[in-house]
Amino acid sequence: MNVLIAIVTCKQNSARRQALLDTWVPLAQAAGYDVEFFEGDRLGVPDDYVHLPLKAKAIFKWALDHNYDRVLKVDDDVYVKVDTLKPPDADYAGANNTANDYGLPKYSWRYPPGIPAFPKGTFPNDYICGGAVWFSRKAIQILVDTPLNNDFADDRWVGQVMASAGIPRTILPFHWGKKNFNPPTSDYTVVFDIAPEAIRTLHQGPPPPEPPPPQLDYITVIIRGKEIRIPRPKAPKYQVMGQTERARRRGRR
Numbered sequence: 001m002n003v004l005i006a007i008v009t010c011k012q013n014s015a016r017r018q019a020l021l022d023t024w025v026p027l028a029q030a031a032g033y034d035v036e037f038f039e040g041d042r043l044g045v046p047d048d049y050v051h052l053p054l055k056a057k058a059i060f061k062w063a064l065d066h067n068y069d070r071v072l073k074v075d076d077d078v079y080v081k082v083d084t085l086k087p088p089d090a091d092y093a094g095a096n097n098t099a100n101d102y103g104l105p106k107y108s109w110r111y112p113p114g115i116p117a118f119p120k121g122t123f124p125n126d127y128i129c130g131g132a133v134w135f136s137r138k139a140i141q142i143l144v145d146t147p148l149n150n151d152f153a154d155d156r157w158v159g160q161v162m163a164s165a166g167i168p169r170t171i172l173p174f175h176w177g178k179k180n181f182n183p184p185t186s187d188y189t190v191v192f193d194i195a196p197e198a199i200r201t202l203h204q205g206p207p208p209p210e211p212p213p214p215q216l217d218y219i220t221v222i223i224r225g226k227e228i229r230i231p232r233p234k235a236p237k238y239q240v241m242g243q244t245e246r247a248r249r250r251g252r253r
Helices: 015-021 024-030 049-065 138-143 153-163 196-204 243-252
Strands: 003-008 036-037 068-077 078-080 093-098 129-135 174-176 190-192 220-222 224-232
Touching: 003 220, 015 024, 015 196, 024 078, 036 049, 036 153, 049 068, 049 129, 049 138, 049 153, 068 078, 068 138, 068 196, 078 129, 078 196, 093 153, 093 174, 129 138, 129 174, 129 190, 138 153
Parallel strands: 003 036, 003 068, 174 190
Antiparallel strands: 068 129, 078 190, 093 129, 220 224
16 A cells, blocks of 8 residues: 655745654655655745645545555644554545634734634534545545635635545544644554644653652651651561471470
């Protein structure tokens, strides 16, 4: 099975890309996965946020042209725990996102006055969160063949297309989204929406446990305001006797 890990990035995110190259990307390559970074220039599409559907569609086309059977599309703020990574037997899988019609008001500085919310019910279907999504070749072909709508969110567009094509969502419980990062349990596979520092922290693993304090040979007590050290009682030594020794001793009585 030919598997591609497609990392969606842009020119300005060099620190994020370096964090991935310093941590899990070499491990994924050593495990047999093909890993590719996709900027807008490479695909011939704009490199900004509102054109992510166009970039995603170009990635799907690239994957088809290069004969991949499975694609894990991830953002550049993702940590992948390679030793637990396994392509699912599903067409469309990852962490669930509830249906919504959100706009993009926070981008008013770039697209005045921002992108308003869509009318209620414009995008009625739940979808897989775009931080880390698995696709089969069947799903990719459908996405390549389907025209874009007017959505700026590539994951939401993908979800509507998959629902219309009758492709079910498969929810993977070990895909985590953590904007305010706290290390998950050790059975996670993917953590997305985290900073480069958190990616490196995950890669290093938890710190080793502190050694227990040394066992002192005395006990400190306070008597009438004075500190006194009393020798610590030693544990009694018990003699273990076999049946023959016990019988011999009973015979002495």
